Amino acid sequence: MKFNKAMIAFSAAALSLGVVACDGPKENAAEDAGEQQAEVVNEQAEAMEDAGQITDAQEDAITDAAEDKADAMEEAGEAADNADGN
Template identity: 75%
Template structure:
């Protein structure tokens, strides 16, 4: 469980730093996806080592993907606010 908490904390820190990189949706999406991939690989490694259950690994991965989606939405909102989007919504 301590590893799960540490993994979640590392993800949150990584996403916070990535969120400061720039306002563009694509950059935010790329950063979020990269972080989610790293978290997924770490969760799978912990699962393989018997330190996480399959459900716990899935939950960590799902949380990382949710944060990546949120980052993309923030980037989109920033693009729209700056007038840098062609999205009609």
């Protein structure tokens, strides 16, 4: 009996996550592009810091700026989806 209740609770939780994660196509595309760009910038900044070209604080600032840009791209994609009615 406990197993069945656990499976029901797990299924309900999984379904609720599926509903929350319904992003539109433009938001998904913008999020993917932003994450890819941020990853490239992060890797470059890390390499520069490792080579002694920039400080750790500068690396953090560059990384934060790249992640902020990725977030803005995702928000713009979400706005575009909302404007389209998705």
